[in-house]
Amino acid sequence: MNRFAITLAVIISAFLLSGCSAYYDLAYDQQHVEWETETPDQFPILTAVGYAPIEQQQGDSQQHKDLAAIRASKLAAYRELAEQVYGQRIAGNSSVERWALTSDSFQSSVDGVIRGAEVVRTYTVGDYYATELKLDFERVHRLYQSTTRQQKIKRVVYY
Structure with a gap:
């Protein structure tokens, strides 16, 4: 029983850690970027x-x-x-x-x-x-x- 509990704890920990990394990546991948064209002041x-x-x-x-x-x-x-x-x-x-x-x-x-x-x-x-x-x-x-x-x-x- 002790071996079963350890295996279950490892599987649950792995699942929770992978869930956190997926949430972290998705949170920073959603963004909106606005662009603006820039023209120099002088041209040689x-x-x-x-x-x-x-x-x-x-x-x-x-x-x-x-x-x-x-x-x-x-x-x-x-x-x-x-x-x-x-x-x-x-x-x-x-x-x-x-x-x-x-x-x-x-x-x-x-x-x-x-x-x-x-x-x-x-x-x-x-x-x-x-x-x-x-x-x-x-x-x-x-x-x-x-x-x-x-x-x-x-x-x-x-x-």
């Missing part, structure tokens, strides 16, 4: 210029080289904007042998998405094409808001 405007040599472009005619240089200068300007927005990843390597530097190299890379940039103008500068870009973050903010509503918590009500 970034500018970038990309250059490309005309004569180094591949093409059958001068017009093809000009078009390729325009395109290359535009991509260089976009790269500069991406560097300003996301930064550059720099990887370096140096080797030393007998207390003398034998090799020293580094690489840089940029990775990012630029949305909303405007081509301000494209023009020649001597033997180069130059492209100027402008990135207005107010425009970027509006583009982002149209796809994903950025919000902050306005109020939380617990039941």
